Amino acid sequence: MILHSYFRSSTSTRLRAALNLKGLSPRYQPWHLRAGEQRSQRYLALNPQGLVPALELDDGTVLTQSLAIMEYLDEVHPEPQLLPRDPMGRARVRAIALAIACEVHPVNNLRVLTHLKTEFGADEAAAAAWFRHWVAETFAPLEKVLTEDAETGRFCHGDTPGLADCCLYAQVLNNARFGVDMTPYPTINRIFENQQALEAFAAAAPMRQPDAET
Amino acid sequence: MILHSYFRSSTSTRLRAALNLKGLSPRYQPWHLRAGEQRSQRYLALNPQGLVPALELDDGTVLTQSLAIMEYLDEVHPEPQLLPRDPMGRARVRAIALAIACEVHPVNNLRVLTHLKTEFGADEAAAAAWFRHWVAETFAPLEKVLTEDAETGRFCHGDTPGLADCCLYAQVLNNARFGVDMTPYPTINRIFENQQALEAFAAAAPMRQPDAET
Incomplete structure (x- = not known):
């Protein structure tokens, strides 16, 4: 897995915390938001929205939107749970x-x-x-x-x-x-x-x- | 159930569509946003955020945030599904x-x-x-x-x-x-x-x- 991230991005921080709670350590790929790298052709090919974070799975699928990624992680790696059961x-x-x-x-x-x-x-x-x-x-x-x-x-x-x-x-x-x-x-x-x-x-x-x- | 709503609120519209898809017909309780009714003490007692929509369940529990309510509906009334299974x-x-x-x-x-x-x-x-x-x-x-x-x-x-x-x-x-x-x-x-x-x-x-x- 590759985590596409920017250190200061708050949505990236929340996803990093979720990954850490799950004990997952994807490779870290930074994109410099203040330098506009999220609008580069290379990044837009990964996520047309031009936003970080994105999580690239081993099969090449790119997941976007931090909350959707966290829900995905909770479904695929259920322990420890990020959401209660009820x-x-x-x-x-x-x-x-x-x-x-x-x-x-x-x-x-x-x-x-x-x-x-x-x-x-x-x-x-x-x-x-x-x-x-x-x-x-x-x-x-x-x-x-x-x-x-x-x-x-x-x-x-x-x-x-x-x-x-x-x-x-x-x-x-x-x-x-x-x-x-x-x-x-x-x-x-x-x-x-x-x-x-x-x-x-x-x-x-x-x-x-x-x-x-x- | 009571749906706390405002006709023009886009978040209320999305929840109304989800309720309709599920075949659920809660009682409709309007709050006039342009008149500021969502900031009345009566509404803030239901939802301290002062935002619509909110869904009041029969036991008095008030659910807030349209997406959280829609996910709840999908878990409690699974058919027809709002989210795929995979x-x-x-x-x-x-x-x-x-x-x-x-x-x-x-x-x-x-x-x-x-x-x-x-x-x-x-x-x-x-x-x-x-x-x-x-x-x-x-x-x-x-x-x-x-x-x-x-x-x-x-x-x-x-x-x-x-x-x-x-x-x-x-x-x-x-x-x-x-x-x-x-x-x-x-x-x-x-x-x-x-x-x-x-x-x-x-x-x-x-x-x-x-x-x-x-």
Whole structure:
């Protein structure tokens, strides 16, 4: 397997955490997003969407969209599970993962912030304020849900990490780059600390990747 | 079951199509997004994220995030299936669904367009151009994938409609409101016509809902 990735990509981070939890170690192939390598003919031949991550299987099949890849991994390599077995638990874990994957990340990723700058004259400060706004819109209700639900444990759902944790971990790391004030989110912070203490998560962090830059 | 919905919400449309495909008819409870009803205390008690749709089960459990709800429905009411049985097919269908659910819709929903207007002075024309830009970024590669993949049939994956079709159908309907030129997407148009010919999709359209407004 080959993992097509960029060290700083939050969607790549969440997939790296999932691969680590599963004990899978694909070959790491970096694509430099800031240099536009994801729009090269070579990369578009792998993934026409021009987005990382992508997971290339040994038969050459290329899987795209981090959540679809994580669900695939959970079906093909079921242990340890990223999703609980009961449909209600699965719905809860997926809803937390999707709250981050649909409501926070897409509005805040590199290409949207760049478009905001080029088309609407946003400067760095305005782009960062945009980023923080959309984090708060989702993190406030997420903090409430994670604090109040009996299903929350050491991790997002019970005491073992899963799909939602991979997404939350990557987002919290990303928040730090844009100066998000995390003090309103004690439960999220507690879960994040439990994630960071696990090598599967720590090793997924951007600065631990071969293409890391300071 | 109670479906908490807004007629024009694209995420509600995709869930309505899935419910119709499953032959499920929950009670319809509208929340007027333009009037801000999704931010009322009464709605936030159901879904702290303040987003529609939400599906309230008979035991009072409230499921959120349209894709998580659709996956739940597919697990609890397996026939007809929204996802194929093979992991590779499931990964493909989920990737198409997520390309729309993560890359197009979140950047273009009502609250983002409103924020663009209030914070960056975008007028209606600029907001519509923003909308069309993000549609094209995803629809161009999606058209390529749907045209070239042997797995594409009358619908996104084979000849029976599923999860990806629900998302695509709702997005194409939404595109029409913002003047998206659909001529570059003949395969998507063909699939959309096949969807529209089915009552499950037609009955999910905004103008067929009890809270529809012109």
